[in-house]
């Protein structure tokens with residue numbers, strides 16, 4: 001059994017916990033599952049929505065010059081030509097000729113020999129390495145691979161008005177292009193001046209073969225994107241500012257900051273000026289949660305070129321004209337969920353020698369903020385239902401009347417419910433309830449008509 005505060009060292013324990021409690025299930029499980037897909041259950045869906053709301057509050061609502069957008073997943077195919085995804089968004093893959101398993105060639109080599117440093121090799125060098133060292137297939141142990149083929153990571157489908165005339169369209173591999181192509185629209189309709197920002201929460205899709213580490217890397221995932229548009233020359237200041245704002249987001253949602261680190265990119269893509277990730281120490285190693293990038297005027301320049309629409313911004317004070325620079329800071333939503341679960345899940349020893357399972361997450365993120373527990377079903381259910389009706393108008397509220405009160409407390413601890421409200425004879429006679437705190441297990445006596453205020457203060461984000 002784990003000690004208090006020690007994060008799990010085994011992802012299988014977390015996967016099992018998530019399944020048992022309804023946070024995350026394997027995708028299409030009754031059909032044997034589809035690799036690297038996962039479904040969020042009742043508690044996972046709530047946790048995910050709470051994280052979206054927290055992000056909106058932190059990045060959008062508390063910023064006068066930030067606006068949220070909900071752009072389509074399907075976009076004009078020219079968008080992906082302009083962004084470079086049609087020609088440059090590829091993984092080098094090889095197939096095992098014996099068992100037909102497909103691998104990303106750098107991963108195959110790095111797995112064969114962790115010191116090989118495939119990332120530094122060219123494709124030719126990788127192919128040579130595979131042949132000379134007789135790299136084997138992890139699945140069937142044969143050493144018989146095809147040549148390297150470039151495999152585009154975008155999911156492609158067809159759209160056509162007649163049978164003979166179709167165009168290739170793609171499920172978006174990132175959200176950011178939705179913000180870029182709407183830059184002029186949002187600027188105009190919000191009557192904004194630079195700097196201003198557009199954010200978006202939404203799904204993106206990448207046809208990767210890379211194994212996932214549970215929900216860390218999946219073929220369908222959700223991003224919380226934030227794109228700042230600014231005057232060239234002010235970009236690096238904004239970049240430093242958003243590195244900090246992103247860090248503060250994880251601190252604010254209660255992640256243990258001693259397990260976070262910045263990772264500055266040494267190798268930059270040719271158009272970028274600066275790039276930095278925030279990483280969390282997962283049981284499987286450091287993993288990226290957020291990326292903050294100074295993308296210069298690359299994106300809008302490309303869209304100007306491909307669309308023929310001018311992306312020039314006229315400074316209202318100086319009349320100077322320029323294409324805005326973009327500083328993005330993107331939070332991976334599924335990774336934020338995973339990080340919250342890994343960081344919060346604890347098995348705590350109790351005084352009597354037993355243990356309790358507890359999800360120590362920020363009350364704002366908790367799937368249920370409060371649970372209403374009638375002490376005795378027979379005597380207290382009616383009033384408990386009234387209390388549930390009152391609380392559920394304000395908070396996500398759970399109701400549990402089965403089993404002894406200790407067991408019900410444990411169940412709520414395990415799913416992270418920060419407060420349990422017990423209804424008993426005192427409620428009937430004196431209009432008071434007992435409120436138990438998840439973390440301290442201390443109990444407060446609270447008047448029924450002050451309960452909503454009491455909880456509101458404790459849950460504040």
Ligand SMILES: [Zn+2]
Pocket residue numbers: 096097098099100101137138139140141142
């Ligand atoms: Zn094989």
